[in-house]
Amino acid sequence: MAPKQRTRNPELIPGVRKVSRSKMYHKRGLWAIKAKNGGKFPHHEKAPAAAPVAEKPPKFYPADDVKKPLSNKRKPKPTKLRASITPGTVLIILSGRFKGKRVVFLKQLSSGLLLVTGPYKINGVPLRRVNQAYVIATSTKVDISGVNVEKFDDKYFAKQVEKKKKKGENEFFEAEKQEKNNLPAEKKDDQKAVDAPLLKAVESVPDLKAYLGARFSLKAGMKPHELVF
């Protein structure tokens, strides 16, 4: 908060101020300014105002009054990242295809989702986006300094738009067979490029590779609210 400003004329009661008009004149030092300027208060000439542009009358008046929607200047910002999640943290994914998998956090994308990788060779989780709400952050960290994640953003993960196919009966059956998703080689290379330095960092810590390869599950006697992750 800014330091409290000193008020020259505090309000004692609503409508009643402390200092009288003449005393305020003296307090503000208007007499000194006047004295400095030869008896008159310095006066600036008004800047010449630009002449108002003559507006042409509109060509078309709509018949009905259409209501203008209220203006919305809201700029969405990415979800606040939990303090426990920093680049290199091991996360436990809680739902979806990879539930229970322990995974390395890379960075938060502009949509708020977390960019995450297995690494793929260790547990089969590729470069993937994951919502912060479906994740437990552990306190284990992996050294992520050798990894470059600049090029990944939400557009990288957008669904591929398929070309329109004509729906003839024969073509329909043929098209079904070719429906398989072939990952473009570029994405496979990206995965390898991200995982290579990660694998080195992971292998330097004993048991970490096996840890990332194993799934998390609650066993008998484990109380989640008492567990330290």
Place this chain on the structure above:
Amino acid sequence: MPFKRYVEIGRVALVNYGKEYGKLVVIVDVIDQNRALVDAPDMVRSQMNFKRLSLTDIKIDIKRVPKKKTLIAAMEAADVKGKWEKSSWGRKLIVQKRRASLNDFDRFKLMLAKIKRAGVVRQELAKLKKESAA
């Protein structure tokens, strides 16, 4: 079966309820039938109900309501901390605390270690069985 641990001045007790849960305190005076004046090096001297205390075997030599400095010196002389950590009760509490503070990764490493140990034990057992059978 006679009682062995008495409420007396200098008796070390473990707080088992309340804000000071888990702390070792010394009974410094008895207020009435239910309450004691209790003190510890890192705590303001205060009253506590006996029901909140569990008496231990450790006793130190102090006069009624000693000054804080005297109390701390007496506790050092009797080595309360060392005796407590060597006692089986104290050791159990330390293990419990350690287990509760384990990381997810630590628990994984613990599991691997347990499996390894069990494997070694089983091998030895198998060897011994073979010898006794032969």
